[in-house]
Amino acid sequence: MSAPRVGAAPSRVTGTVILVVVGLVFLVPLAAMFEFTLRVTGKTGVYNFDHYGSIFHPDPALGVDYSPLFEGIQNSLGICAITVAIILLLLLPTMLLVELRYPRVRRILEFVCILPITIPSIVLVVGFVPVYQTVAAVFGSNAWTLAFAVGIIVLPYAYRPIATNISAFDLVTLSEASRSLGASWGTVIVRIILPNMRRGVVSAVFLTIAVVLGEYTIASFLSQNTFQTALLLISQRDPFTATIFALAALVFAFVLLIVIGRFGAIRPGGRERPTRSERRTAAAAAAPTVPAAAPGRAS
Amino acid sequence: MTTHSTTDSLTRAPRSSVSSAAAGAGATSARSGRRRRPSVAWLGFTPFAAYVVLFLAIPAVIAVASGFFTADGVFTFANLKALQDPTIVKAFQGSFVVSISSALLGAVIGALVCFALLGTRADGLLRTAIDSAASVLAQFGGIMLAFAFIATIGFQGFVTLWLKTTFGLDLNANGALLYSVPGLVIPYTYFEVPLMVLTFMPAMEGLKATWGEAAATLGATRFHYWTRIAMPVLAPAFWGSVLLLFANAFSSFATAAALLSQGGIVPLTIKQQLTSETVVGVSNTAGVLALGMLVVMVVVMGAYSLLQRRAARWQR
Numbered sequence: 001m002s003a004p005r006v007g008a009a010p011s012r013v014t015g016t017v018i019l020v021v022v023g024l025v026f027l028v029p030l031a032a033m034f035e036f037t038l039r040v041t042g043k044t045g046v047y048n049f050d051h052y053g054s055i056f057h058p059d060p061a062l063g064v065d066y067s068p069l070f071e072g073i074q075n076s077l078g079i080c081a082i083t084v085a086i087i088l089l090l091l092l093p094t095m096l097l098v099e100l101r102y103p104r105v106r107r108i109l110e111f112v113c114i115l116p117i118t119i120p121s122i123v124l125v126v127g128f129v130p131v132y133q134t135v136a137a138v139f140g141s142n143a144w145t146l147a148f149a150v151g152i153i154v155l156p157y158a159y160r161p162i163a164t165n166i167s168a169f170d171l172v173t174l175s176e177a178s179r180s181l182g183a184s185w186g187t188v189i190v191r192i193i194l195p196n197m198r199r200g201v202v203s204a205v206f207l208t209i210a211v212v213l214g215e216y217t218i219a220s221f222l223s224q225n226t227f228q229t230a231l232l233l234i235s236q237r238d239p240f241t242a243t244i245f246a247l248a249a250l251v252f253a254f255v256l257l258i259v260i261g262r263f264g265a266i267r268p269g270g271r272e273r274p275t276r277s278e279r280r281t282a283a284a285a286a287a288p289t290v291p292a293a294a295p296g297r298a299s
Numbered sequence: 300m301t302t303h304s305t306t307d308s309l310t311r312a313p314r315s316s317v318s319s320a321a322a323g324a325g326a327t328s329a330r331s332g333r334r335r336r337p338s339v340a341w342l343g344f345t346p347f348a349a350y351v352v353l354f355l356a357i358p359a360v361i362a363v364a365s366g367f368f369t370a371d372g373v374f375t376f377a378n379l380k381a382l383q384d385p386t387i388v389k390a391f392q393g394s395f396v397v398s399i400s401s402a403l404l405g406a407v408i409g410a411l412v413c414f415a416l417l418g419t420r421a422d423g424l425l426r427t428a429i430d431s432a433a434s435v436l437a438q439f440g441g442i443m444l445a446f447a448f449i450a451t452i453g454f455q456g457f458v459t460l461w462l463k464t465t466f467g468l469d470l471n472a473n474g475a476l477l478y479s480v481p482g483l484v485i486p487y488t489y490f491e492v493p494l495m496v497l498t499f500m501p502a503m504e505g506l507k508a509t510w511g512e513a514a515a516t517l518g519a520t521r522f523h524y525w526t527r528i529a530m531p532v533l534a535p536a537f538w539g540s541v542l543l544l545f546a547n548a549f550s551s552f553a554t555a556a557a558l559l560s561q562g563g564i565v566p567l568t569i570k571q572q573l574t575s576e577t578v579v580g581v582s583n584t585a586g587v588l589a590l591g592m593l594v595v596m597v598v599v600m601g602a603y604s605l606l607q608r609r610a611a612r613w614q615r
Contacts, residue, residue: 006521007511008503008529009417018415022408022492026436029447029489032457036450086350094347101340112351118600119359120550122566123589126365127358129573152355157438214439216553221573228442232557235446243450246443253439257431 030250037244051240066241072230075143079226080212082147084205087158090151092201095162096193099171113159116152121217124152132222143224150218154211158204165200206260210253363593366586381584382591390568391591393480394549397564401487402544408488409495410537413503416496421504433493440490441553448486448558452477480563486554491544498543502536505613532613539606546599550592565592 010018038047055066091113098105116124128149132141139145174196175188183192194201216228225233227249235242369375381387412429419425436444451458452470456477462468476482506529514524552566562568565588572585 006515006524007508008414008506008524010414012418015415015418018411022412022415026432026489026492028458029444029451032451033447035457090347090350094344097340097343101338101343105344112355116355118546118596120552120566120592120596122550122552122569123362123592124355124358125362126569126573126585126589127360127362128354130361130365131354131358148350148354149358151350155355210435210439214441214443216441216556220556221570228553231442231446235557239446239449243446246446250435250439250443253435254431257434258427261427261431 030247033243033247037240037247039240041240052244055241055244066234066238068225069227069230069234069241069245072225072227075146075225076213076227078144079147079150080209082144083151083154083212084208086147086151087154087204087208088201091155091158092162092204095159095166096189099166100175110159110163113155115155117156121153124149125218125221128218128222143226146219146222146224146226149222150212150215153215153218154208157207157211161203161207162197162200165197165203168200169196171196203260206256210256213249213253362586362589364586365583366588366590368583368586370583378583378587381587386562387568387584387588390562390565390588394564394566397480397483397487398545398548400484401491401548402541404484404488405491405495405544406499406537406541409492409540410499410503412492412496413500416500417503417506429496433496435493437490437493437497440486441551442557444486444490445554445557448477448489452485478558480559483555483558483564486558487548487551490551490554491548494544494547495540498540499536502533502540502610502613506532535606536610539603539610542599542603542606546596546603549595549599 009015035047037051038049040046040048040050095109098109132145132149135141135145135148171193174192178188178192179185213227215226216232219226219229220232227245231242231246234245366378367374367376369377416426416429448456450456453459454471454475456470459470462470470476477485510528510532511524514528519527550566552570555564555567556570559567562571569585569588569592572588
């Protein structure tokens with residue numbers, strides 16, 4: 001670049017230096033985790049993959065029982081499924097109803113859906129404890145009942161990408177056009193609206209999964225065994241396995257979000273290049289942490 | 300499940316909007332027509348409304364209200380005295396210190412990263428990767444981040460050992476660094492930076508190239524451009540993000556729970572109150588603490604949305 005730079009963009013060197021330095025600093029804890037999983041107990045400087053093998057063939061001499069971990073993963077997956085169902089069967093139809101029939105309610109719905117961001121999980125937990133005494137009386141105290149509470153925590157993350165998607169296409173015109181051509185409401189929803197909402201719905205579902213798998217506070221207070229609580233439990237007896245699973249979960253979530261990010265760039269029906277504004281929507285959807293857009297409940 | 304009612308009511312919904320539009324009637328008449336004759340479609344809100352009332356409204360009200368009742372269910376303001384208890388005052392101080400420091404650190408580092416990202420393609424793989432990594436680290440962390448930092452700067456941590464063998468420097472010389480309240484700033488900053496990147500990037504992208512060109516035409520240097528144009532424009536968004544980062548750190552629980560066994564910050568004190576019966580002197584202290592946290596969050600998020608509205612002016 002020979003022309004003098006104007007505007008905000010940094011020079012190539014400055015930009016690269018910042019990204020490399022911050023990137024390396026951020027990699028250190030992850031690398032440290034990996035290094036830790038390779039360590040051999042009692043010997044410094046010796047590394048092997050034994051801890052990875054021992055997940056499936058636990059050493060009976062150590063007396064470590066991994067079953068809570070696998071049970072926790074199972075419970076978390078069950079909670080994921082029900083939470084996703086809450087989003088798809090309660091939130092999504094409500095949002096469509098608002099859009100099609102009661103646009104004036106939109107602001108109220110948005111307020112309600114973003115509200116859980118403002119209330120720390122730990123505060124909600126104080127209220128969940130008595131509520132769950134009733135829930136346990138009705139449904140029993142199974143792990144899946146946590147999905148009701150987690151569904152609330154997930155609302156902002158699920159609402160955002162769906163709302164962004166709805167504002168990105170002309171839902172009302174499309175549905176009125178198909179209605180005037182004689183389509184029933186069911187047909188309109190299944191054949192016109194939902195295909196256009198693929199991107200938002202997929203983002204919402206993936207984010208829901210990520211949030212559910214990362215949820216710790218509610219599960220720990222309601223004394224349920226989920227992936228996160230099991231990780232903490234196992235780490236006290238066998239930090240190696242706990243760290244292996246933690247690292248695997250981080251990588252899994254990262255790949256999941258890369259997939260949404262790339263998925264967002266591909267439009268249904270073709271591999272067109274997204275325009276700048278569409279790309280923004282996709283990014284906003286993939287990064288739910290944007291506030292009005294919804295901050296991260298980082299733990 | 301309950302959703303059936305939603306789809307049904309949608310299907311059965313009168314065709315008023317379509318037919319009136321077809322009849323050439325204006326939107327106003329359609330709306331007033333709808334108002335006169337409340338439709339069954341309203342029932343479609345029932346399942347979601349019931350869910351939100353049962354699992355958001357009721358728990359939130361219970362959480363706050365429980366601070367105003369004695370163990371026997373009698374209304375009282377006496378519980379609020381807990382807020383004067385030295386342990387609790389210290390917990391709030393701890394929370395404020397950790398949240399403010401990690402928010403400021405995270406905001407500055409995150410803003411630098413956003414600045415560096417300005418030079419990259421918005422739809423490139425690098426951006427997607429950074430966006431994804433930021434989302435994972437900002438909201439998926441919790442327990443896992445605690446493990447990462449134990450492996451890094453814990454007693455047997457990678458960096459701890461390396462510093463000891465190479466420079467003879469002991470990170471934990473003054474007691475366990477990571478397992479203390481000030482030590483929380485380190486992992487907290489680690490999840491604040493990605494959150495900053497996610498929230499501040501749109502503001503950075505809102506800086507128009509033409510502003511820089513206009514300034515350059517008028518003879519401004521890059522220093523002038525930054526101090527007179529970019530920074531004033533970015534200021535509301537930056538401080539808004541700082542508030543958001545503060546709120547995020549203030550409410551986070553899992554990382555601290557995995558690292559600290561005793562209290563020291565408000566969420567951990569709530570945990571102690573909920574899980575043990577060692578009461579600080581009054582009952583229902585958890586409710587009082589929840590109320591305190593909520594007040595802080597409402598103030599912070601209110602200020603945040605004000606700043607965000609100002610910031611949005613330049614982002615169109």
